[in-house]
Amino acid sequence: MDIRCTDKELFVFNKIGHAAADLGIEAWIIGGFVRDKLIGRNTKDADIVCVGDGIELANRVADRFNPRPPVAFFKTYGTAQIKLKDFYDHQDIEELGISEKGDDPLAERGDDSPAEDGSAPPSFRKEGGGEAAFEIEFVGARKESYRYHSRNPEVLPGTIKDDQDRRDFTINAMAISLNKADFGTLVDPFNGIKDLENKLIRTPLDPLQTFSDDPLRMMRAIRFAAQLGFTIHPPVFQAIKDNVERIRIISQERITDELNKILLSNKPSVGFDLLYKAGLLHIIFPQMIDLVGAEFVDGLGHKDNFYHTLQVVDNISRHTNDLWLRWAALLHDIGKPPTKKFEAGHGWTFHGHEVVGGRMVPRIFARLKLPQNEKMRFVRKLVELHLRPISLTKEDITDSAIRRLLFDAGDDIEALMMLCSADITSKNKQKVKRYLENFELVKLRLHEVEEKDRIRNWQPPITGEMVMEIFGLTPCKQVGDIKNAIREAILDGKIDNNYDAAYDFMLKTADELGLKPVI
Structure with a gap:
């Protein structure tokens, strides 16, 4: 695997290496930047760890830019951040000696020189292109110890080994040297590069201890599995199941941040299914658990609304990265459990579940510390309206019904139609095909009536x-x-x-x- 940096990134890393050398300390790129570069995933930020003062290093690095970027620092945590934009020109590159081949002025050895352990390091060279914005985080290497009832660690200065030991997963514990003696060398004590190749999520140390120390790592493991398409190593997943109660000490804001990242992954169902199977979903989102399972009476059953919901979320995720439209998909049937009823001779019904679900949205958003503004109102609106377009496929579509839908949906009609299309699921492919064809007729009629009446966001001519x-x-x-x-x-x-x-x-x-x- 190669680590291919853009010219802008290599430019910055050289400055960091020089600044660290001036201070007489060592520095490495560590974590997600290394991981994402190895798998060819886009990244816009990098974490720098040094054996020394991270805030001092950040300021020394900032001094090397003109104009000097501001340094945001958090003294309590010993961390600092620099945000760089439009930060160099070709003259700067020439002065640093970065050639078109990506030669590194700090490194005295070639790309193919062996690392200290005798293994060949990955190629660390320039790749053309890249965006002109880059966020750099600086922190001193440290070691941590935890009290059982708190996720706030006791932090002490440490070595690069100490810092890698405390990392959550092997794929996030890899580091790249920015030091003159071995610039570009991969430092990989837990064989993270092999786990990348095998698409495996493992912890550097005992997973039980890893998750007990910081329970949020359980959700991060599942989030990475969803984002990267990786498998969680079975002993690691068992450790998550054994530690689920520890998630209760994590703040709701951080839990919801991970939920949002799972929801924004290419296939969110992977993450939510793992949250369910691990037992985490029961604690952090119990309303979703109420959707699980299919009940049968007199041979009549209903679909498993949990897995139906996950399929709807996956369906809509193929067409949009809109987080709030994905939330609408996740919550569209959340009102089914409280409205479920068996009617003899007819079967299971969920009458009014869209109304009940709409009323549940503000409470769910409040509990999850999600915004209580127009984003919540958008999700509620789509939950309340999600049956309307589909119901129009089952009857003669009158202009009146179309006008009312356009009026009620307003500018959100396209989002609503996208949700409704995603909601058409069945194991019977012919049935899905027939429903989707009927749904296309509804879309056509919506367009016709809108062109004729211009009713969307309409206000009556008399005020x-x-x-x-x-x-x-x-x-x-x-x-x-x-x-x-x-x-x-x-x-x-x-x-x-x-x-x-x-x-x-x-x-x-x-x-x-x-x-x-x-x-």
Whole structure:
């Protein structure tokens, strides 16, 4: 495996190496940057660990740029961050001596020189291209010890070995030297590169201790399995199952951050299935567990709504990276367990589950510390409307029904239609094909009615202010009744969607209420 850096990245790493050398300390790139470069995954940040003061190194590195980037530091944790953008030109590269072949001015040996253990290091050279923004985190090497009831460790200065020992997984414990004597050498004490090749998630040390020390690592293991398509080593997965109760000491914000990352992976079902099988989902998201399983009475059963939901999430993930649309997919049937009922001679029903599910969304978002703003309202709206387009495939589609759907969905109609398409699942491929063909007819009718009536985000041509002025009213129930009557008449197609038709209908409705115009 090769580590191929962009010219911008190599430029920065040379500056870090020189700055560390000036301070008389050693430094390495460690963790996710190394992992992602080895597997060809895009990355926009890097972690630097040094045997010394990470904040001091960050400031020395910043001094080497003109203009000097600001250094954000957290003294309590001994960490610092630099965000770099548009940070060099070709003259800078020439001064550093980086040639088109990616020669490294710090390294006196060639790419193929052996490492200290006799193994050949990966190639560490320039690769063209790359974005002009880069985030660098600096921290001093450390060793940690934990108290059982807290995930806040006691931290002491340490060596590069100590720092790699405390890492969560072997694939995240690999480091690349930035030191003159062995610049570019891979430091891989736990054979993480082999685990990358085997697509395996293992812990550097005893997994029971690893997860007890920091229970969030259990969710990170599952998140990496979902993101990378890797398998969790069986003893590691067993250790997760044995430690599930420890997740309770982790803050909800950090748990939800991992849930979001799982939901944004290419195939979220992998992560949620592992969360369920490990027992973590029972603690962090019990409403999802209520969806699990299929119940049968008199030979009549319903689908397993948990795995149906995961399939819907996977379906929608093929078409969008929108986190909140994925949340809508995850919660679209969350109201089924409380509405489930068996009706003799008919079977299982979930009447009104979309309404109940919509009401559950704010509570779920609050518990998970998700935003209570327009994002939550978007998810709730889609949960409440997700049956409407599908129901239109089972009847003659009237313009009135289409207009009402367009009016209620507004600008979210495309997202709603995407969710509804994803919700069409069955083991019977012909059945799915037939439903999707019928659904295409609904899409066509939506387009036709929208082109004709322009009803999306529509407001009736007569406003409440106009009603009050014409009839000499103050805000009251009669004003609302007249406005609603006009809106319903237009949506039902009883009158045309224009001012004259609405005005005449308003006069008629007001007359029935005993109101006369004053102007």
